[in-house]
Amino acid sequence: MQATVEWQNGLVFKATSGTGHELVMDGNKTVAASPMELVLAAAGGCASVDVVSILEKARQQVTGCRCEVAGERADAVPAVFTKVHLHFVVTGHDVAEKHVERAVQLSADKYCSVAKMLEASVTITHSYSIEQAN
Missing domain, CATH: 3.30.300.20 (K homology (KH) domain)
Known part of the structure; x- marks a missing residue:
């Protein structure tokens, strides 16, 4: 199992699972869940x-x-x-x-x-x- 997490901007990151599914994370909780x-x-x-x-x-x-x-x-x-x-x-x-x-x-x-x-x-x-x- 694997995943890739890529910085988008600010404290926003996009995670891509090994199966190709994507989700967004936000350290500030303004545009996505932390x-x-x-x-x-x-x-x-x-x-x-x-x-x-x-x-x-x-x-x-x-x-x-x-x-x-x-x-x-x-x-x-x-x-x-x-x-x-x-x-x-x-x-x-x-x-x-x-x-x-x-x-x-x-x-x-x-x-x-x-x-x-x-x-x-x-x-x-x-x-x-x-x-x-x-």
């Missing part, structure tokens, strides 16, 4: 892929999944994350709580590579709620 915001988004995205995949394999009728990610950072430089909380809001038709709980737990304990990488130095917690689809 690299640290993208770390949170990556954790939420990785875990969400797991949760949805596991729920689909369990034949749950999921119509939506949102992961709200909150991070706390150290006061000193480097301002690394010290705590990250992932809250999953799963929407669907008669989605069983036991399946959501299991999916979130499996993502946390086994599958989410981003969270597993971060947990060496970050306290990561998880929660979930289920909403009935209209």
Whole structure:
């Protein structure tokens, strides 16, 4: 796996993944997300892929999944994350709580590579709620 990050101007950089996908990062957060915001988004995205995949394999009728990610950072430089909380809001038709709980737990304990990488130095917690689809 590889990526290239190229300076655009100011503190704006364009990242290109090894698969050719591009995204913009901004150290000032004026035109794009900062690299640290993208770390949170990556954790939420990785875990969400797991949760949805596991729920689909369990034949749950999921119509939506949102992961709200909150991070706390150290006061000193480097301002690394010290705590990250992932809250999953799963929407669907008669989605069983036991399946959501299991999916979130499996993502946390086994599958989410981003969270597993971060947990060496970050306290990561998880929660979930289920909403009935209209």
